[in-house]
Amino acid sequence: SQQGEEDPQALSIQEGENATMNCSYKTSINNLQWYRQNSGRGLVHLILIRSNEREKHSGRLRVTLDTSKKSSSLLITASRAADTASYFCATEVWGKLQFGAGTQVVVTP
Amino acid sequence: DAMVIQNPRYQVTQFGKPVTLSCSQTLNHNVMYWYQQKSSQAPKLLFHYYDKDFNNEADTPDNFQSRRPNTSFCFLDIRSPGLGDAAMYLCATSRVTVLSTEAFFGQGTRLTVV
Known part of the structure; x- marks a missing residue:
C-alpha cells in the first residue's frame, strides 16, 4: 500500500510560471x-x-515539510520546458x- | 560511472517461464530495494533488504522472490511470470542510518511476458 498521496495528479503550466505540488502521508x-x-x-x-527540518532549498526547488499535518510541498520556480516530467514524493x-x-x-x- | 546497474535492460520471457533480474551496486549501501512500476503509475515497493534482513511487502505476490547473496548484488526471481507481471522493475540502494541518504536508482529492466 502507498504511504503518500499527491495532488494534483496533473499540472499544466507555461514556461516561467511556478509549479507547486503537494504530498500527504500517513505515518x-x-x-x-x-x-x-x-x-x-x-x-x-x-x-x-x-x-x-521544515524547509529546504536546492536551486529552483523549495520543499516544505509539516510533520504535524503529515504533508510536504514541492515548489519549482521559473519553470522550464525541461521540467516536464512526473514528480514523486517518497517517505x-x-x-x-x-x-x-x-x-x-x-x-x- | 553507473553506481546501480541492472541487467538486462530489456527482458522478454515466456508466460510461466522463470526469470531472474539482477542488480549490482558499487556504493556499499546497506539497503537495497526492488520496485515494480507499470505505465503511468508510481513505483510499487516489492521488497527491501536492510543489511541482511529481508522485508517483504504484504501485497507482493508469492510468485516474486528475492536474494541478496552479498552487499553488492541483489536478484529478483519471478517463478511463473504472468501477463500482469509485465512492467519496469527498478532496483535502488541507499545508506540508511540516523542520517539516511537519498536512494540511487538503476535504469531499470523492462520485462515483457509473451
Missing part, C-alpha cells in the same frame, strides 16, 4: 524525498528533507522507502 517518517522521472526513464533524486521509515502516486507536470514553451 511518522524519518525523511521525505522528492524524485523526478522523465517518460520511460529512471528516477532522479531531487531533494531530501529530514523529519526535524522513508527506517529503510522502507515508499512512493506517492505522483504528479505529472507539463511545461509548455
